[in-house]
Amino acid sequence: MSTTVPALVAASAGASFERSTIERRDVGPNDVQIDIAYAGICHSDIHQARAEWGAGIFPMVPGHEIAGIVSAVGADVTKHQVGDRVGIGCFVDSCRECENCLAGEEQFCLKGNVATYNGREYSGEDTYGGYSTQIVADENYVLSIPEGIGLDVAAPLLCAGITTYSPLKHWGAGPGKKVAIVGMGGLGHMGVKIAAALGAEVTVLSQTLSKQEDGLKLGATDYFATSDPETFKKNAKRFDLILNTVSADLPIDKYLSMLTLNGSMVFVGLPENAQEFRVFSLVGGRRSLAGSNIGGIRETQEMLDFCAEHGLGADIEVIDADQVDEAYERVVKSDVRYRFVIDTATIAG
Numbered sequence: 001m002s003t004t005v006p007a008l009v010a011a012s013a014g015a016s017f018e019r020s021t022i023e024r025r026d027v028g029p030n031d032v033q034i035d036i037a038y039a040g041i042c043h044s045d046i047h048q049a050r051a052e053w054g055a056g057i058f059p060m061v062p063g064h065e066i067a068g069i070v071s072a073v074g075a076d077v078t079k080h081q082v083g084d085r086v087g088i089g090c091f092v093d094s095c096r097e098c099e100n101c102l103a104g105e106e107q108f109c110l111k112g113n114v115a116t117y118n119g120r121e122y123s124g125e126d127t128y129g130g131y132s133t134q135i136v137a138d139e140n141y142v143l144s145i146p147e148g149i150g151l152d153v154a155a156p157l158l159c160a161g162i163t164t165y166s167p168l169k170h171w172g173a174g175p176g177k178k179v180a181i182v183g184m185g186g187l188g189h190m191g192v193k194i195a196a197a198l199g200a201e202v203t204v205l206s207q208t209l210s211k212q213e214d215g216l217k218l219g220a221t222d223y224f225a226t227s228d229p230e231t232f233k234k235n236a237k238r239f240d241l242i243l244n245t246v247s248a249d250l251p252i253d254k255y256l257s258m259l260t261l262n263g264s265m266v267f268v269g270l271p272e273n274a275q276e277f278r279v280f281s282l283v284g285g286r287r288s289l290a291g292s293n294i295g296g297i298r299e300t301q302e303m304l305d306f307c308a309e310h311g312l313g314a315d316i317e318v319i320d321a322d323q324v325d326e327a328y329e330r331v332v333k334s335d336v337r338y339r340f341v342i343d344t345a346t347i348a349g
């Protein structure tokens, strides 16, 4: 048994999006049904819809920045009620018994969590994401969106927010720490806001100075263009933490040269290609090169509450269903300020 709901579907890798329908499972005892209001467009959607990370599961309905209202709950649901403002991020289930799940780090589930789309439920069903009007998910993987954050500006927090919040917390961004955010896109602009709200001194490293004014308004105190070779000299050995949100290849050694003693450069951007660096760039300053992947459910809720407390949401451009292909092109050209969010009411046509 299932329900047919409207969705934006890519039939094959790189295909344009078409209005179509998908099946959502009936609401089980532990399930929450959500009427989706907004779905953010993450660069990961583009990587996957274009099969840049390997073959994807098609037809594909991307979207893991989902915000909406609960429209039905199963008999055993205790965490959410009809009418609640809720969100779903990058995964909709995990094994719940491995050490990482038990520690609240379901993003690192040892069995492999169930991705919100381009994934498979443990029962074998394909998963479909937020470019749709409704979704059904287990209550434990549904977040509460606090009052005070609009659903439209909250949607991107479910990926861009947590993906920057988690490493900023883990690597101790706060008062007295110098943090550089590389890339002023969807993740990057949230990284700037969150790092500043945590009390760190924030510098943006962008390809050009075209978004400098915005970066300073969002909380950065410095802004440099990486197209200018002087940037790397001026900021030599400066940063405790460099958070790299770039979706493309970077000359990593040049970035490592800007880390202070014991500094860390953390990748959250996921370029298609293997990256290169010289070991000498690390050992000279006892530096670390690391990576981070979204965040667990508990930390995602903590991030949403933190954003509400600090009045943070994403800077967005709301688009209709028929503008998604064009939005993808613009994201790839770094022409987004700073997240496209689909008004899912326009999907039904």
Ligand code: NAP
Residues within 6 Å of the ligand: 041, 042, 043, 044, 045, 047, 159, 160, 163, 182, 183, 184, 185, 186, 187, 188, 205, 206, 207, 208, 211, 245, 246, 247, 248, 249, 267, 268, 269, 270, 271, 292, 293, 294, 331, 332, 334, 336, 338
């Ligand atoms: P985005 O909005 O496209 O932002 C990426 C930014 O990177 C751009 O705005 C641009 O910033 C910079 N950039 C793009 N091409 C570049 C190039 N050739 N050289 C240097 N800089 C370049 O993308 P996003 O949604 O923030 O996602 C960023 C990356 O993170 C993607 O690879 C995505 O898949 C990945 N991601 C990872 C996780 C995780 O958990 N690890 C979660 C979500 C997303 P400037 O214009 O300022 O230079």
Ligand code: ZN
Residues within 6 Å of the ligand: 042, 043, 044, 045, 064, 159, 160
């Ligand atoms: Zn994402």
Ligand code: ZN
Residues within 6 Å of the ligand: 094, 095, 096, 097, 098, 099, 100, 101, 102, 106, 108, 109, 110, 111, 112
């Ligand atoms: Zn697990």
